[in-house]
Amino acid sequence: xxxxxxxxxxxxxxxxxxPPWQLDHDRVLAVAADPPRVLPGxxxxxxxxxxxxxxxxxxxxxxxxxxVSPRELYTAVHYNLDHWQIDAPAVTEPxxxxxxxxxxxxxxxxxxxxxxxxxxxxxxxxxVPDPFPRGRDVELGDGEWxxxxxxxxxxxxxxxxxxxxxxxxxxxDGDGGVAWQVLALxxx
Amino acid sequence: xxxxxxPEKSREISGDKLGALRTWIVAGVIAAARLARADDLAYVPxxxxxxxxxxxxxxxxxxxxxxxxxxxxAIRDAAPDExxxxxxxxxxxxxxxxxxxVFLRQLSSVRVEADGFGVEQGRATGGLVExxxxxxxxLVAELTPIDLALGRNGIAIRGSFFEPVMRRELELDPDRHAxxxxxxxxxxxxxxxxxxxxxxxxxxxxxxxVRTVLTYRYRRGPWRALAAGSxxxxxxxxxxxxxxxxxxxxxxALGLHALEVRAGExxxxxxxxxxxxxxxxxxxxxxxxxxxxxxGLRVDAFEHHVTAQPRGMLAVHAAEMTWRLAAGAYRRPAxxxxxxxxxxxxLAFSVEKNWGVSRSxxxxxxxxxxxxxxxxxxxxxxxxxxxxxxxxxxRGPWRARLGVSYSxxxxxxxxxxxxxxxxYDLPVHVDALASWKHGAWQLGARVQLRAGxxxxxxxxxxxxxxxxxxxxxxxxxxxxxxxxxxxxxxxxDRWLLPSLRAYLDVQLDGxxxxxxxxxxxxxxxxxxxxxVLPWLGIAGNL
Numbered sequence: 001x002x003x004x005x006x007x008x009x010x011x012x013x014x015x016x017x018x019p020p021w022q023l024d025h026d027r028v029l030a031v032a033a034d035p036p037r038v039l040p041g042x043x044x045x046x047x048x049x050x051x052x053x054x055x056x057x058x059x060x061x062x063x064x065x066x067x068v069s070p071r072e073l074y075t076a077v078h079y080n081l082d083h084w085q086i087d088a089p090a091v092t093e094p095x096x097x098x099x100x101x102x103x104x105x106x107x108x109x110x111x112x113x114x115x116x117x118x119x120x121x122x123x124x125x126x127x128v129p130d131p132f133p134r135g136r137d138v139e140l141g142d143g144e145w146x147x148x149x150x151x152x153x154x155x156x157x158x159x160x161x162x163x164x165x166x167x168x169x170x171x172x173d174g175d176g177g178v179a180w181q182v183l184a185l186x187x188x
Numbered sequence: 189x190x191x192x193x194x195p196e197k198s199r200e201i202s203g204d205k206l207g208a209l210r211t212w213i214v215a216g217v218i219a220a221a222r223l224a225r226a227d228d229l230a231y232v233p234x235x236x237x238x239x240x241x242x243x244x245x246x247x248x249x250x251x252x253x254x255x256x257x258x259x260x261x262a263i264r265d266a267a268p269d270e271x272x273x274x275x276x277x278x279x280x281x282x283x284x285x286x287x288x289x290v291f292l293r294q295l296s297s298v299r300v301e302a303d304g305f306g307v308e309q310g311r312a313t314g315g316l317v318e319x320x321x322x323x324x325x326x327l328v329a330e331l332t333p334i335d336l337a338l339g340r341n342g343i344a345i346r347g348s349f350f351e352p353v354m355r356r357e358l359e360l361d362p363d364r365h366a367x368x369x370x371x372x373x374x375x376x377x378x379x380x381x382x383x384x385x386x387x388x389x390x391x392x393x394x395x396x397x398v399r400t401v402l403t404y405r406y407r408r409g410p411w412r413a414l415a416a417g418s419x420x421x422x423x424x425x426x427x428x429x430x431x432x433x434x435x436x437x438x439x440x441a442l443g444l445h446a447l448e449v450r451a452g453e454x455x456x457x458x459x460x461x462x463x464x465x466x467x468x469x470x471x472x473x474x475x476x477x478x479x480x481x482x483x484g485l486r487v488d489a490f491e492h493h494v495t496a497q498p499r500g501m502l503a504v505h506a507a508e509m510t511w512r513l514a515a516g517a518y519r520r521p522a523x524x525x526x527x528x529x530x531x532x533x534x535l536a537f538s539v540e541k542n543w544g545v546s547r548s549x550x551x552x553x554x555x556x557x558x559x560x561x562x563x564x565x566x567x568x569x570x571x572x573x574x575x576x577x578x579x580x581x582x583r584g585p586w587r588a589r590l591g592v593s594y595s596x597x598x599x600x601x602x603x604x605x606x607x608x609x610x611x612y613d614l615p616v617h618v619d620a621l622a623s624w625k626h627g628a629w630q631l632g633a634r635v636q637l638r639a640g641x642x643x644x645x646x647x648x649x650x651x652x653x654x655x656x657x658x659x660x661x662x663x664x665x666x667x668x669x670x671x672x673x674x675x676x677x678x679x680x681d682r683w684l685l686p687s688l689r690a691y692l693d694v695q696l697d698g699x700x701x702x703x704x705x706x707x708x709x710x711x712x713x714x715x716x717x718x719x720v721l722p723w724l725g726i727a728g729n730l
Binding site for chain 2: 013014015016017018020026027028030031048100107108109110111112144170172176178
């Protein structure tokens, strides 16, 4: 409060908005291709972890998908019965296939899938205390964290009030591989 | 277009009783300029005693805020990078650091030219703001809530001691520092020469810049000469610049009442980047006792392009009024040096009337711009049509001024494309202030009303899953505007000694400066000015 008042007094104010770690907000948290690197003849499925205002996070499938680049590989994207998938064509060298998808809340996302390479998504196995201690800074560990309770500063979570919510961690391997874990958060 | 901010010597040229012919020539030379001693910009309410902030009393000038902090100068529709900021004749990247003037008010004078500028300067298509250093033997000091400035014998330094505290409180960047300094040392060189070394520096965590200028002036009989060299380190870029000019006063010649001819050159070399060179010739001639003409031609070489720019002004004193018509061509190098230079043609007509206790000035102008860079190509065009009224009243202890402007500035990506509001189109700007002086006190009030700047709305964002960030989706260019701004400023000055005063300056605003967006571009967030900003300070020459 003191900081906000000082900021308003000296440098003007900016209207408040939800911070990026807030799960109580409509947004895409991460998009994963499984596998993230595909060899010719293999297929990859794409899914997204989506946060909702006033509702828990869930995994969503794209409702539409298209190739952004390279445009000549537009046939690499298919709708197969009930889901979209990427069928890797033969390529002479590793190629970054950028796809654009529409997700159920109406959001649009882009994702790169590597063709001509093989690889799997990373794994994640995080834990949090249950019940979560109230009024204490708790270091959550590596990864990108999101919460519907308390305040996050980097990877440190502090919850000052009782709350039943969710905690999400997303791990990226830097080569397109993504994994996530959704944890229940109970603060008494 | 002189102003009551003018020093006495310049102020008198606006009167009905014109003196010597030379005075008329001086009048002509500065006709298109608004000249102010920075010290005269000291009592403007709502500025925190800052001379650059005080420039907004000119209807043509708008300070461009970044996150609520004034950071650059827009002149009419010209964007900050289309204007020229000079220190002792050489370009500097900014006159503001952390929302405050880079230069020290007590050691400077400021010249503003909005109706184009003379051939002596080039490589800009908008207006010009020039800070000239002045030597000062006395001790100068200034104390405000955020900084302290001290100077003596022409050397001054100002440090911000409050900003680190504020930044730590706001958890922004507690290690950030900001220091500005200014140096001016003079030396008489022989009977006719004068050598001056001046320096202006603005240093912060990002590096800032330091501009050093060495100027030699020579005056003997009808001859005047100037040779100057300068070095600037601007965030690691090294600039080496030169200027030279020669003037000859021919007096009564060629059937003219008075004639002066002058010519010069300037070069600007940014090491490992580009070399720009310009040459110019100009004349000032009194055709009759009531008609002065100033005209010249400038030729600029921008790496692969050579361009000629004629500029001129005619001033006529008739019917107890001064009428001026100024026109000129302006060129600015394109950012990539390969594209053709940006072009502007500026036309201004003004009439000025001195009523005794008051002075009125009305200016109509038109600016045409071409070859603006749009998406890497020099295809953009722009026009700006405007009207400015300025009224200055000084009677006894009362002083009042009014500035009103109306403009319509548009830009288009191509000549055939639909036009939209220019980035810095400010259709209406009203600035009225009054002050009253009694004994050791001076009280002032100022009202500002201005239309909001246009902006391109963001309609949403695309999530980039690779970088975990959002890319904005833009709507129609410059389709929306920030709300009107209304600001009331109050100020009280109290002289503690003849040259030492304390002041309280209160800015009442709270209006919306502009908009920013949430990280995912789904929420539009208003950036608001401080609702109440009090400012207490002490300044003086001891």
